[in-house]
Amino acid sequence: MNNDDWTPEEQARLNAARVEGVPPRGLEEATVGALRERGLVRPARRRLIAIAALVTLAAALVVAVGWSVTRRSVAPPESPRFVLLIYAGTSPVAGAPDIRRREYSQWARDLAAGGTPISGEELSEDAREVPAPPGAPLDGLLPSGFFVVSAPDLDAAQRIASTCPHIRYGGRIVVKRVVS
């Protein structure tokens, strides 16, 4: 070891600096746009038709299920509350974040308008673990958002969660009752 070499502690800290970057939000769309211009990617027409059909069907289902859910889950203030923890699926959730964000907000607004009390927040990627574990901190999958809804029971809360657009994007939701 000469004077220029790092100590083991310094090398460990340098290794820890090999972290992923957070690309700017517009980069994905800019890249996809450039690929489309060159004919390197395209949304398949057949898939678009299928998606359009699915969206129509989903909209009809959401209206129907939403009506039935809200009929059953329009809850008085003392109703149990449930946390809907938002997780990625086994692969990254598809779709542009901005579009999904708008859809999720609209979904929550629609529920609220139907009489289901709901609130929620998106969580940032920055996280701290206490006490700090040895090695890489927070190397697991963490929730990236949550909703809190009032519902008569876990089944009703599950039905509400099943209408969240996050599911359609390949994400997962864990529903847990708030103990109070």
Place this chain on the structure above:
Amino acid sequence: MGDRGSGIGDRGSGSGSGERGAGSGKREAGSWELGTGNWELDDIDLIRRVAERQDEEAFRILYARHTGAVYGLLCRLTGRSSDASDLMQETWLRAVRHLALFRGQSAFRTWLTGIALNCYREWRRRHAREVSPMHAGGRAAPRRAAPNSASDDIAAINGALAGLTSEHREVIVLHDIEGYTHDEIAATLEIEAGTSKSRLSRARRMFRERWRGTR
């Protein structure tokens, strides 16, 4: 309050990394897990879809899986997020154009990183005479409070890197952070392996001075 909710989960577990929390196996009593999704395709399947069918959805999944790691490397190398973004886009354009050449002999991310480094090499040729505003004057990064967390530590390292010349920064990044050998660096930067070694020695001295100034 109902209009505030927009929590989204767009961070996957990446390729092969561990997973904790939802879906980690044991399901707690009284909890529900919905929609395991249909996103189990591996990189090879996705690449085939993009190459053969120009499947945009498959590309977006590849993008989500691999951009963060390669973009992080480009940020460290260029020292500027705007340049890293341009290079990242160029990397994807080249990668998709040449997807048919990917034989799966290495991991897709390794292949993509190789393309990114080619893009970087061309970029540095074009910008050889430019001096990054971040290291104009060659001053040490401003002294900060002692880092007390991993993210502070990373910020201190990035700050110290930003104060180096591009020649010094790239050997530190490639050798000491990314783990490349001198032969690999020589091939990437089109220099001799001996040059890489001597450059690293000088770079470490400069870097150490700036890094210690932040600790």
